[in-house]
Amino acid sequence: MNAPTDPSAIERAEKLQGMGCKRKRVEDVRFTQGRGNYVDDIKLPGMLHGDFHRSSRAHARIKSIDTSKAKAVPGVVAVLTAEELKGVNLAWMPTLAGDVQMVLADGKVLFQNQEIAFVVATDRYIAADAADLVEVEYEELPVVIDPFKAMDADAPVLREDIKDKKDGAHGPRKHYNHIFNWQIGDKDLTDAVFNKAEVATKDLLSYQRVHPCPLETCQCLVSFDKIKGEITIYGTFQAPHVIRTVVALIAGLPEHKIHVISPDIGGGFGNKVGAYPGYICSAVASIVTGLPVKWVEDRIENLSTTSFARDYHMTTEIAATRDGRVTGLRVHILADHGAFDACADPSKWPAGFANIVTGSYDFPVAHLSVDGVYTNKAPGGVAYRCSFRVTEVAYAIERAMDIMAQKLGIDPVDFRVKNFIKREQFPYQSALGWEYDSGDYHTAMQKALEATGYRKLREEQKAKQEAFKRGETRDLMGIGVAFFTEIVGAGPSKNCDILGIAMFDSAEIRVHPTGRALGRMGSKSQGQGHETTWAQIIATEIGIPADDIAIEEGNTDTAPYGLGTYGSRSTPVTGAAIAMAARKIKAKAQMIAAFMLEVHEGDLEWDVDRFRVKGNPEQFKTMTQLAWAAYNKVPPGMEPGLEAVSYYDPPNMTYPFGAYICVMDIDVDTGVHKVRRFYALDDCGTRINPMIIEGQVHGGLTEGYAIAMGQEIVYDAMGNVSGVSLMDYFLPTAVETPIWETDYTVTPSPHHPIGAKGVGESPNVGSVPCFANAVNDAFKFLGSTHIAMPHDNYRVWQAAENLGLHQ
Amino acid sequence: MSKINVTLQLNGKSVSAEVEPRTLLIHYLRENLNVTGPHIGCDTSHCGACTVDIDGKSVKSCTIFAVQAAGAEVLTIEGMAGADGKLHALQEGFREMHGLQCGYCTPGMIIRAYRLLKENPNPSDEQIRMGISGNLCRCTGYQNIVKAIQYAAAKLNGVEHKEAAE
Numbered sequence: 017m018n019a020p021t022d023p024s025a026i027e028r029a030e031k032l033q034g035m036g037c038k039r040k041r042v043e044d045v046r047f048t049q050g051r052g053n054y055v056d057d058i059k060l061p062g063m064l065h066g067d068f069h070r071s072s073r074a075h076a077r078i079k080s081i082d083t084s085k086a087k088a089v090p091g092v093v094a095v096l097t098a099e100e101l102k103g104v105n106l107a108w109m110p111t112l113a114g115d116v117q118m119v120l121a122d123g124k125v126l127f128q129n130q131e132i133a134f135v136v137a138t139d140r141y142i143a144a145d146a147a148d149l150v151e152v153e154y155e156e157l158p159v160v161i162d163p164f165k166a167m168d169a170d171a172p173v174l175r176e177d178i179k180d181k182k183d184g185a186h187g188p189r190k191h192y193n194h195i196f197n198w199q200i201g202d203k204d205l206t207d208a209v210f211n212k213a214e215v216a217t218k219d220l221l222s223y224q225r226v227h228p229c230p231l232e233t234c235q236c237l238v239s240f241d242k243i244k245g246e247i248t249i250y251g252t253f254q255a256p257h258v259i260r261t262v263v264a265l266i267a268g269l270p271e272h273k274i275h276v277i278s279p280d281i282g283g284g285f286g287n288k289v290g291a292y293p294g295y296i297c298s299a300v301a302s303i304v305t306g307l308p309v310k311w312v313e314d315r316i317e318n319l320s321t322t323s324f325a326r327d328y329h330m331t332t333e334i335a336a337t338r339d340g341r342v343t344g345l346r347v348h349i350l351a352d353h354g355a356f357d358a359c360a361d362p363s364k365w366p367a368g369f370a371n372i373v374t375g376s377y378d379f380p381v382a383h384l385s386v387d388g389v390y391t392n393k394a395p396g397g398v399a400y401r402c403s404f405r406v407t408e409v410a411y412a413i414e415r416a417m418d419i420m421a422q423k424l425g426i427d428p429v430d431f432r433v434k435n436f437i438k439r440e441q442f443p444y445q446s447a448l449g450w451e452y453d454s455g456d457y458h459t460a461m462q463k464a465l466e467a468t469g470y471r472k473l474r475e476e477q478k479a480k481q482e483a484f485k486r487g488e489t490r491d492l493m494g495i496g497v498a499f500f501t502e503i504v505g506a507g508p509s510k511n512c513d514i515l516g517i518a519m520f521d522s523a524e525i526r527v528h529p530t531g532r533a534l535g536r537m538g539s540k541s542q543g544q545g546h547e548t549t550w551a552q553i554i555a556t557e558i559g560i561p562a563d564d565i566a567i568e569e570g571n572t573d574t575a576p577y578g579l580g581t582y583g584s585r586s587t588p589v590t591g592a593a594i595a596m597a598a599r600k601i602k603a604k605a606q607m608i609a610a611f612m613l614e615v616h617e618g619d620l621e622w623d624v625d626r627f628r629v630k631g632n633p634e635q636f637k638t639m640t641q642l643a644w645a646a647y648n649k650v651p652p653g654m655e656p657g658l659e660a661v662s663y664y665d666p667p668n669m670t671y672p673f674g675a676y677i678c679v680m681d682i683d684v685d686t687g688v689h690k691v692r693r694f695y696a697l698d699d700c701g702t703r704i705n706p707m708i709i710e711g712q713v714h715g716g717l718t719e720g721y722a723i724a725m726g727q728e729i730v731y732d733a734m735g736n737v738s739g740v741s742l743m744d745y746f747l748p749t750a751v752e753t754p755i756w757e758t759d760y761t762v763t764p765s766p767h768h769p770i771g772a773k774g775v776g777e778s779p780n781v782g783s784v785p786c787f788a789n790a791v792n793d794a795f796k797f798l799g800s801t802h803i804a805m806p807h808d809n810y811r812v813w814q815a816a817e818n819l820g821l822h823q
Numbered sequence: 824m825s826k827i828n829v830t831l832q833l834n835g836k837s838v839s840a841e842v843e844p845r846t847l848l849i850h851y852l853r854e855n856l857n858v859t860g861p862h863i864g865c866d867t868s869h870c871g872a873c874t875v876d877i878d879g880k881s882v883k884s885c886t887i888f889a890v891q892a893a894g895a896e897v898l899t900i901e902g903m904a905g906a907d908g909k910l911h912a913l914q915e916g917f918r919e920m921h922g923l924q925c926g927y928c929t930p931g932m933i934i935r936a937y938r939l940l941k942e943n944p945n946p947s948d949e950q951i952r953m954g955i956s957g958n959l960c961r962c963t964g965y966q967n968i969v970k971a972i973q974y975a976a977a978k979l980n981g982v983e984h985k986e987a988a989e
Contacts, residue, residue: 044926054859230961543962711924714967741869749958750951
């Protein structure tokens with residue numbers, strides 16, 4: 017799209033506040049005045065509150081459950097256990113990954129804090145009191161916590177319900193605690209390359225179990241109307257239509273009797289994609305009691321039960337020539353999925369898009385094998401601010417590239433640049449099956465090097481290392497580099513579905529007679545600012561000011577069907593649907609304009625907010641005039657009205673990329689680090705709202721910092737989960753959070769209607785390996801090759817201790 | 824459990840409700856008075872989403888009982904705009920500087936920043952970061968929150984804030 021050049025057009029374009037401008041957010045008007053409407057803000061007459069009694073054990077048979085004391089508490093209306101749920105065939109529920117999951121413990125418990133009984137009472141204090149009074153008698157069973165021991169010959173059987181099943185949702189199982197093996201790439205060719213490799217590295221790179229931890233926990237409010245036979249579900253749902261489909265499938269209700277509403281959501285980051293026992297229990301409780309039932313989990317429940325992220329253990333091998341050219345990549349991943357396989361991935365991708373593990377590099381051959389196993393941990397592997405399993409493998413490849421560079425004695429930047437996919441190679445077919453749409457990695461890296469003065473930093477580091485060796489300083493300087501390629505925008509129907517529904521997304525635009533408009537989308541903002549940016553796309557496309565366009569999402573009764581917001585898919589998929597719907601409107605408006613101006617359609621050209629006659633710009637009809645005409649005098653044979661719907665099935669994923677550089681100083685005697693600089697260059701293609709992009713990048717970098725430098729959901733040998741309140745789980749405050757420097761290049765996606773690629777998750781994907789590489793870089797001149805995440809002060813101190821630096 | 828009357832001044836008006844003595848102030852505000860600006864994020868007084876101003880101090884309202892606030896003057900986000908609907912400089916600053924995304928931490932963050940600027944009308948960026956370190960945000964990385972508070976400080980001091988949101 018060419019920018020207008022004449023002054024009147026520029027002025028008119030500015031008034032639209034369309035794509036490319038730093039439009040202030042529409043949402044902020046209500047949020048800054050305390051007028052957001054989150055799930056827990058909603059109250060319905062007669063509303064009850066539900067709370068769980070949870071397992072104190074990680075693995076145990078349940079000998080008995082006594083709910084009598086709980087039921088005796090004044091104000092308690094009902095107590096549900098698996099027995100009650102069996103009556104409605106809901107003791108178990110299907111997961112998004114093709115497994116089944118207990119809603120309430122059925123015969124045994126498989127992880128600590130698992131849901132056992134759901135107490136419903138007239139207020140939340142009573143529900144909590146009574147939940148404590150549920151008595152459970154356990155018979156302890158041995159636990160499996162270490163995923164590397166899950167498939168031992170004598171490992172305890174975790175899932176007795178499927179212990180004899182030889183096949184799972186993703187093919188054959190080789191052990192009763194095995195979930196799937198997934199392989200891609202040419203194994204024989206890859207093995208052959210490694211057999212004759214001049215240089216090879218092999219490292220176990222583990223990405224610890226973490227949790228997205230949005231500030232608002234998961235919650236819902238369910239109201240069943242017995243007379244109408246309809247159910248209304250308010251919830252913290254990143255994908256409200258998917259939730260409605262799940263309800264339709266398991267309850268056998270028609271969709272028009274299921275009203276799923278996602279109101280304002282207090283952050284999601286992947287946590288709010290799945291369906292959790294709290295939702296099912298609230299629904300059953302509302303049906304049983306005939307009253308609305310609200311369930312709001314507390315923070316400990318959130319961190320220990322509703323999903324987790326990562327827990328990937330990646331044995332990563334690179335083969336290369338002595339002069340630094342990569343010749344092969346071989347990766348095996350052991351994936352700890354917890355007690356049930358409830359990972360939120362597209363159906364055909366049990367390990368998400370882990371085959372993006374070749375990253376930004378031109379590997380001629382590669383092979384990836386992933387084994388998923390059950391352990392006595394919480395289920396629900398979600399994409400914590402990343403596309404499906406992309407952050408994990410970006411960490412693996414970016415660490416492994418550093419390790420190989422170290423082995424070869426080449427600077428990590430030079431090693432990367434030498435192996436980058438070149439601009440002229442796009443669209444690029446990767447060895448593991450993806451077609452990268454566009455990229456210009458060399459330009460981005462060069463810009464990053466210049467902006468940070470990279471070569472000078474290396475000189476400074478060398479001098480500091482000499483000083484350290486002479487005993488003149490106790491500080492180490494680390495320079496972390498990461499160059500990531502994401503894969504987002506799931507996804508094309510040819511390879512992406514959830515519950516059999518293709519992963520398209522949708523937009524409906526109605527232009528009203530006065531030239532204002534309403535847009536409804538299948539996506540659902542959780543802070544991304546869709547109400548602001550979606551209107552900007554429409555404004556540019558059809559010339560209606562963004563301020564005159566209202567955006568609605570989240571109500572399944574009114575929004576067109578969409579697969580929701582996660583995996584950075586909103587801009588690549590919904591954004592495309594919006595542009596396509598707008599173009600349908602524009603095409604109809606053009607016909608109306610031609611009729612009104614008595615010219616042929618082909619004689620008209622678009623000019624910011626109007627169609628004008630070519631060569632006679634005084635003859636024009638503005639979109640406001642055309643909107644009125646659409647309801648007043650359309651050409652003969654044309655239907656009146658001006659609205660359009662688009663369901664967009666993307667032809668390909670999009671591949672945002674970026675160059676990140678971190679400079680960090682580490683005190684070897686305390687393990688305390690200081691991030692001196694963090695530079696993030698992101699290329700997300702066409703930029704819709706630079707202000708919002710920068711905000712997304714800041715947020716993603718902060719989450720990446722938290723993960724790399726401290727977050728971990730820890731289980732002890734007994735399966736006790738610890739570190740699951742904000743007392744222990746690391747959420748950086750404004751004091752720890754580094755100051756971010758952001759930059760960009762623009763390489764549009766060739767297949768996306770507006771060239772946009774999506775950005776929300778790139779900074780998490782890129783920054784985690786960048787921080788980890790900085791820590792490792794600080795120590796590598798002392799002989800260290802890999803220090804595992806998270807890099808909290810104690811572990812960094814321990815790394816220094818292990819290197820003998822404290823004598 | 825027997826109930827007790829708690830009366831206090833909320834955003835300049837006298838309010839009261841009958842609550843159990845164990846009722847936390849945040850639940851008194853949200854459940855009894857329908858004041859839903861302050862949020863609950865952690866239950867352990869770490870996140871600050873529930874921050875309100877009580878008698879000139881920032882207080883995490885999940886950490887005290889409603890009865891402890893009896894008779895106090897309490898300010899929440901709902902009381903920040905003027906009677907004429909004019910937004911406080913902080914409310915304006917958070918929007919101008921893109922200091923919020925999901926909005927969940929925002930009411931607590933603004934109320935905390937309000938007290939911070941009362942205590943220190945000309946804070947450095949470092950002082951702001953320390954001053955809001957009891958309030959967690961998962962979306963913004965704080966950088967634009969610092970700018971938003973600087974915007975408000977400048978405006979309250981009658982100076983024009985120059986720096987744009989990134």
